[in-house]
Amino acid sequence: MGENEIIKGIVHNVSKVIIGKEFEIYNIIKGIIANGHILIEDVPGVGKTTLVKALAKSINLSYKRIQFTPDLLPSDILGISLYNQKTMEFEFRKGxxxxxxxxxxxxxxxxxxxxSALLEVMEEKQVTEGNETYKLTEPFIVMATQNPIDYEGTFILPEAQLDRFMIKVNVGYPEKKFEKEMLNIYRSEEPLEKIQSVATGEDIVNIQNMVRKIYVSEEVNEYIVNIVEATRNNKSVSLGASPRASLGLLRIAQAWAFINGRDYVIPEDVKENAVSVLSHRITLSSYARVNNLKGEDIVKDIIKALPVPRVKGRRV
Incomplete structure (x- = not known):
């Protein structure tokens, strides 16, 4: 099975469970093959958790769910060192x-x-406990769900935490015809239980390596930098996107080119993904809040204002 067939197989698998959301599923796949972490934000009940479960079942990898609650401790995520009376030494029990x-x-x-317990592990894919460092097995992907911050009982994610999510995806309510189809399917069966894996960890790592080799011209690199720099010089933004955001936009553009069967990135790959990569990474100014602007609106305005470079294709 070719790499693109593997991706299509995963999307087809997940589409059996999350009806009518192929676009959003592809957005998550971009983040996975770009070797990044994905933030899925939306109101309760639209299938965020089910979507992630379906993805995990579609790929033959180890999978764990951590339910974040107000009383959750860092050790509940990372693990803890316990004293062993027999060996008279501390032993680290992995979380x-x-x-x-x-x-x-x-x-x-x-x-x-x-x-904040996730900061090191998401960036460096390791956990440090005392003098010991424990490496995680590749691929390592955090797919986090969150409810809008104006919901009761929610905390704002720290800027450093948001910056480690390569892409943010909004699921949204299904169209009426797809919601009716969902009712018919779920009335008598549970599609999630029938999903079989269609890819392995080795497949994903192989695709991630291929994505990194997708050619990016100097013109496209400059276009990415111009977009990110514009977020730092905008009256609607008090804290612009970081260099990590530039790299994230590059990786997602490479992933989208790969999905579309190209071995080079075109400016449209950048334009189409700028909002989902950058909007959650910028901090809005008081001017933006007064005018009811959102991060998505600001990034869209930046894209409209900047000239798009002309790139014919890969130069050999």
């Missing part, structure tokens, strides 16, 4: 973070202190 796919469910329902 659920030691898995390939992590569902961080309702991540913004726990305190920023506990959320």
């Amino acid at each position: 659920p973070i030691f898995s390939n796919i992590i569902l961080a469910d309702e991540i913004n329902r726990t305190s920023p202190k506990t959320q």
Whole structure:
């Protein structure tokens, strides 16, 4: 099976469970093959958690779910050192973070202190406990769900935490015809229970390596930098996107080019993904809040204002 067939197989698998959301599923696949972490934000009940479960079942990898609650502690995520009276030494018992796919469910329902436990592991894919460092097995993907921050009982994710999510996806309510189809399907069966894996961890790592080799011209690189720089010089933004955001936009553009069967990135790959990569990484200014602007609106305005470079294709 070719790499693109593997991706299509995963999307087809998940579409059996989440009806009418192929676009959103592809957005998540972009983040996975770009070797990034994905933040899924939306109101309760639209299938965020079910979507992640379906993805995890479609790929033959170890999977753990961490339910984020106000009383969750960092040790509940990373693990803890316990004293062994027989050996008279401390032993580290690994937490659920030691898995390939992590569902961080309702991540913004726990305190920023506990959320910060993910900073090192998401960036460096390792856990440090005392003088010891424990590496995680590749691939390692955190897929976090969160409810909008104006919902009761939620905390705002720290800027450093948001910046580690390569892409943010909104699921949204299904169209009426798809919601009716969902009712017919779920009336007599549970599609999630019937899903079989269609890819392995080795497949995903192989695709991730291929994505990194997708050619990016100097013109496209400059276009990415211009977009990110514009977020830093905007009256609607008090804190612009970081260099990590530039790299994230590059990786997602490479992933989208790969999905579309190209071995090079075109400016449209950048334009189509800029909102989902950058909107959650910028901090709005008081001007933006007064004018009811959202991060998505600001990034869209930046894209409209900047000239798009002309790139014919890959130069050999």
